[in-house]
Amino acid sequence: MTTYQFFTTAWTWNSIVLILSALAAVGYFLTFGQRGRPLYFGAALVVFLLVFISPFSALANGYLFSAHMLQHILLVLIVPALLLLSLPQSFSLRPPLTYLSYPLIGWVAGVGAMWLWHAPALCNAATTSRAVSAIQTTSLLLMGSVFWWQVLAPREAQRLSPPAGIVYLFTACTACSVLGMILTFAPVSICPVYQHPVDRLGMLSTIRGNWGLTSDRDQQIGGLLMWVPMCLIYVTAILAQLARWHSSPAPQTEKSNA
């Protein structure tokens, strides 16, 4: 299959994903109606659909670790962030869930979502088993949302103060960069499934030959995606914190930097 053929035909019209998305959209409008910010919700849905329908999904599905990493990043950082932004101001967590609003839990969820699913056994299982893959997706979205809650919760009072937010984001960025470095420089495969893909679409020769993506390079790109562009998402968020800090007329909250 050539590159052109691949990008035109490898769209997977996954019915479960489509139905879930439709249900989520209906649910969103029934719950929040006019009060929400539907543009953000729409953006979240679009990214979510792209993750599962576009040809990248086919690549991530057993061919390329780097494509899998791209999905991973979008599901942990982008979709949950957009979802939180789409919530109305009135939204708040109800009692059994309030413990999710502790900063430490948010931090562990965000960093854990990265580290946990890159343990070789789990990474392999998520690629080979549909059930595990579904669990992975759900957990990534949930953990990502818990992570972003500290920064993007609907009301100012629910968020960390900007200096604390910067520390929160910077340390998370560092923790994920370290994993990115390990993936980049690891001489062994972190997710062995991608070393010898089952060539279901007849794409392997194109990927290895035309694209020049050997399995070593593929893993390096995966690690680098986690290391560099992902860190840039955190950096952007850090800058947003600074902007928020300087624009807030509210009294200063003095937070230590740790």
Added chain:
Amino acid sequence: MNGTTTIAEFRDAILDPAKRAHYRLAWISTVDHKRIAVLYMLTALFFFVVGGVEALFIRLQLAVPNNHFLHPDTFNQLFTMHGTTMIFLVVMPVVFGLANYVLPLQIGARDMAFPRLNAFGFWCVPFGGILLHFSVLAGGAPAVGWFSYAPLSETPYSSSPGADYWAVALFVLGIGSISFAINTIATVISLRGPGMTMRRLPLFTWINFVNAFIVIFALPVLNAGLAMLLIDRQLQGHFFLPFRGGSPVLWQHIFWAFGHPEVYIMALPAFAIVSEIIPVFSRKPIFGYEFVAASSVAIAVLSLGVWGHHMFTVGMGRPLDVFFAISSMLIAIPTGVKVLNWTATMLGGRIRFDVPMLFCIAFLIQFLVAGITGISHAVVPLDWQTKNSYFLIAHFHFVAVGAIVFAVLGGIQYWFPKMSGRMLSETLGKWTFWLMVAGFNMTFIIQHFLGLLGMPRRVFTYPDLPHWGWMNMLSTTGVFFMSAAALILVWNLATSFFRGKVAGDNPWNAWTLEWATTSPPPHENFIALPPIRSRRPLWDIANPDRPDPIVGENSAAVTLPDHNKVGILTFILSEAGFFGTLLLAYLYFYARPEAGPGPKELDVPRTLVFSICLFASSFTFWRSEVGLTKQRRGSMLGWLALTILLGGVFLVGQVNEYWKLFQTGVDLSTNMFSTTFFTLTGFHGLHVLLGLIALLIFLWVAWEGDFASGRGSAFKAAGYYWHFVDVVWVFVLLTVYILPLIR
């Protein structure tokens, strides 16, 4: 000397030889931030002359083709010492010195948060400098470049002790820099005067505050690398020696993971100076304070993750090249934002072309060129062609001299009146400025072209190729102009100190707090602080009819965090960087196993038992703290003693493990596993030992009854450290002992 010293007492002191000696000693034993700052800057000035003379010799050797004025090895020693001296003994001390003087004044503090630590940080500089230069007497200065690339820096290729002295000296200097950074952060967070909220910080203070964080994260990485290099050289370790299974490229990663942020550690203080001077001399507030402040943070964060662009010529592979090229280009955005802010500040201002401002304008122009050639190095193919040529030399001297040194010279002209009470001569200052600008550009602009013509760097001489001769001669001629500028500067400093025009409190009509006190300031800095409601308190006083807009709100009672807590947490951050580097190095080699002893030699159950002792000691320490807060002396002492006992048991267990390994013939020099294992666990053990010593001191002090008064915050700080050592062990245990069981 405190404020109560009368004139008569002072005269007695000067006339009595014994008391005069005391005053001399007062400078050596001082813990006053202003005196320490002056010592920092004088040390930097001394080494500036040393490093300058080294540069002069380098350029004399290169003045004509096929020159044999210097021996090649001498040349290598000279350029190594020149680079190391200028970076670690000139630029860092001088920018730290300036910050040390000005920063506490700008925030209305009486001193730095930890005055003794401040003195310690300063004395690391002469100590490191002496260590570095002692190598000359001990068999030859290091000749391996300021980057000390392995395996050249390893014993088989550099057998003289020069490289050892280099590594130890940098280790000491690194510790000094980290202690200064800890002090800066604790001072800014905990010692701000009433009304001086974080959002009202002058940009000089804010940027130096941000810079301190880069120091905290970058220097420990270098220190970890230096420790590994020394272990290789002194204990036959394997880290960076290819024929022992080590990786020279790993040294480059470690070195540049420090080395790139280091560029910004030197550049951000220059930005800080410029951000202070340009508004004052344009008679306008800075354009876009928030952008300057935020872009500094962006630079700091980005600088930590772009070191790969120093290694394009190593052959890291295309994926790494591409990602590092992109991230390196991104740094141009926040730096470009800053340049725009400075220029826009000048736009429409009533600019006074005094010497500080002249240097800042030169800074802007030179830095723009430096930035553009810098971006060119992010373009991988271009970098391959120019990295090892004089083009790169020209680029980084534009950064280091054209930007950083110019800004620092401007800063010295600007703050000298505050430090001495007298103005530097404007006439002599202008001579320095024009000679410096002329000489600098004469020396370094041409080097861009030399590089593009293909002249390689780090060569002691070169053949007589077309144009190379006159270009090098021109470059060397420029050095004499710069030398003249430096001589005039020293002359200016000396004469103005004694005979300069009396400055008064605020000679430049500036707006930040350091100008609200006398020149030089009294020992305690301020008699009383003016009200602070904006970023320019002195403007508000001078122009009560049109004050600056109030920034943020005046909260009635701001309780600043305890400086002991902030200090120890920052220290822990730096330690985390150190151990993080060691852990990553361990993993790097763990993933590349080789024959010989490996993790299978380790007795995991035994180690788990001893680990439980260590973890339990965190709990017992907490109980001891509870005892302290509840004023139960017996409980506090008992739990503390138990903590020390448990820590001791852990150490005994570790010594026992080492002993068993030695018995089976496994020591640090056996193979890669043993090198990494002993390094990682050894450094952790060392930290446990230091923690134990600290706790023993606390036990002794508590036994004597000193904690009866409830001085808990130092005890809490020691507790943070102790818990941190335990947390490090969690990671070591997981990586070294548990990970092999899983795989």
